[in-house]
Amino acid sequence: MDELLAQFLIEGREQALEAGADLAALQRGPADPARLDRCFRAVHTLKGSADLLGLTPMGRVLHAAEDVLGRLRGGQGEGGDFSVLLEVADQVERWLDDLDTVGVLPESASAASQALIARLAGDGAAPQVAAADDWDGASAFPGRAGVAIRYRPRADGYFAGDDPIAIIKAVPDLAQLRVSLAEPVADPALYDPFRCTLVIEALSTAALPAVETALRLVRDQVALATLRAAEAFAPAGVEVETARRTLRIDAARVDQLADLSDQLVVAKGGLIELAAQAERGGDGQALGQALRAKQAELDRLVAALHTTVGQARMTPLAPLLGRFPRLVREIAATLGKPAALEIEGGEVEVDKAVVDGLFEPLLHLLRNALDHGVERPEARTAAGKPAQALVRLSARTVGDQAVIEVVDDGAGVDPARVRDRAVARGLIDATSAEAMSDAALVDLIFLPGFSTAETVSSVSGRGVGMDAVRAAVTRLGGRVEIDSRPGLGTTVRLALPIRMVxxxxxxxxxxxxxxxxxxxxxxxxxxxxxxxxxxxxxxxxxxxxxxxxxxxxxxxxxxxxxxxxxxxxxxxxxxxxxxxxxxxxxxxxxxxxxxxxxxxxxxxxxxxxxxxxxxxxxxxxxxxxxxxx
CATH class of the missing domain: 2.40.50.180 (CheA-289, Domain 4)
Structure with a gap:
């Protein structure tokens, strides 16, 4: 996977998550100009990056979403229907997942893009997507690798002093060039020489930044696509290497690591001198004292190095937690249970290994909260609860631990039902079950093979889930606790080490x-x-x-x-x-x-x-x- 795409997967996911969070907030409450502006900037940046990478379907739908957001910022439209815009953000996240796993957008991307653009057009006037955005660089230069260019000069470009041929000629390492007319001319005598109707398509083997620099003055008239040779793409159904794991580190921490490594080199040199003294048969007591001093120095440096490396590995939970709102919306829609997810504590920092290992456990907990905990809308209404359930995912620090909680306002866990299911499945004998407290009975849901689901669904019911949560958290050096009140909801609490010390x-x-x-x-x-x-x-x-x-x-x-x-x-x-x-x-x-x-x-x-x-x-x-x- 090239560096540009790898970087886009990092930054693009952050922008998509930010846009999704702002759109979800705008959908729930009154219009917030600050959120609207922030969302517009995120979508605009995503659109530009998608265009540069030749991700045409993604670029087109983001362009349409940008137009809708632009109208809302300008006061046009009656509040706006943010549900479709939220679907756009969700779709972009799914495409980013596809890019991360197989390196290309799925074949259905074009159809999905067109469907979303059509729905966005229902919010007002149809978004005006430039013709250049409809261009598919791969089909223009099949089987070729490089940067594909489509330059559509402005109609009045000649009056502005532009020379389209000279501009495209300035692009380095041109490998192929094609010039045509955007509009057919039936009668050459009627051709207007003062109106530019050229369409210039070219392929350059230079790096993308060099091509962008050459075309910087006409960037609004140019579509670019980074192409890879056909053999670089994986065939359908074959997985390729995923994006490399990356970690953003503060420059000051890198400087600390470099300084500590220099000090360790100096300390190592001191050991060489002491070894030479020992070989010469130096004074044993003095040599022992020198070795003790050198050991103390090395102890200090190693401890400082370990601490600094641990600090460098610290990363906020926000990107991880931000992946769940879309998934919760999709799961809730599948189950027919309206639910909102609230997230708190994204600023909490933990070791990168903990962040990497938390996605699956948290996804299991959210699935179980929606499937087993949250009631159907009619049952919630009968119980005097809002039809839409509320699930809260929060994080905080307590001492040297990060405490992450998944809280739902559903029906809670019924200890008697858990006892009966555990006995029926042979997970515990009836005598032992009768002697257990309610808290101990609820904890049985973490036993392998346990499930209270009556039927198997696409979400849960196979007896796999909560035991996997406990096993995953234990591997990370943490523990899991559950607190449930029948009729009021359930809290699952994960306590994990903040850093390896x-x-x-x-x-x-x-x-x-x-x-x-x-x-x-x-x-x-x-x-x-x-x-x-x-x-x-x-x-x-x-x-x-x-x-x-x-x-x-x-x-x-x-x-x-x-x-x-x-x-x-x-x-x-x-x-x-x-x-x-x-x-x-x-x-x-x-x-x-x-x-x-x-x-x-x-x-x-x-x-x-x-x-x-x-x-x-x-x-x-x-x-x-x-x-x-």
Missing amino acids: LAKLLVVESAGERFGLPLDGVAEIARVPADRIFPIRAGRAFVLRDEVVPLVDLAQALGAEAGPSSDRVVVAGVGGEPVGFAVDAVVERIDAVVRPMAGLLAGARGVSGSTLTADGSVMLVLDLAELLA
């Missing part, structure tokens, strides 16, 4: 294995002799500064046999209360990158992730609160 871990040994404990949850390390430990109910406890603290053997909590008795106890906060964990030994404190668990260990209880130790072995990082839950 170097975690400070306390390494302990228990039952012959080493484990990492998050240091921010550790209050202190104490020595508790056996004579200070006393039984309390079914467990043990000890007194720490006049406070009774429960004592848990870490090995037993992990399901292993307890090792030899030790007086080392790690005191950690669990649920706001101190809890002591007896360990065999406290080894060291380290900085490490903690990765979420995957595969068979993804659901391991009490394990939040894993990391690699200095010798290359894998060490589990424990979640002490979950271990005791």
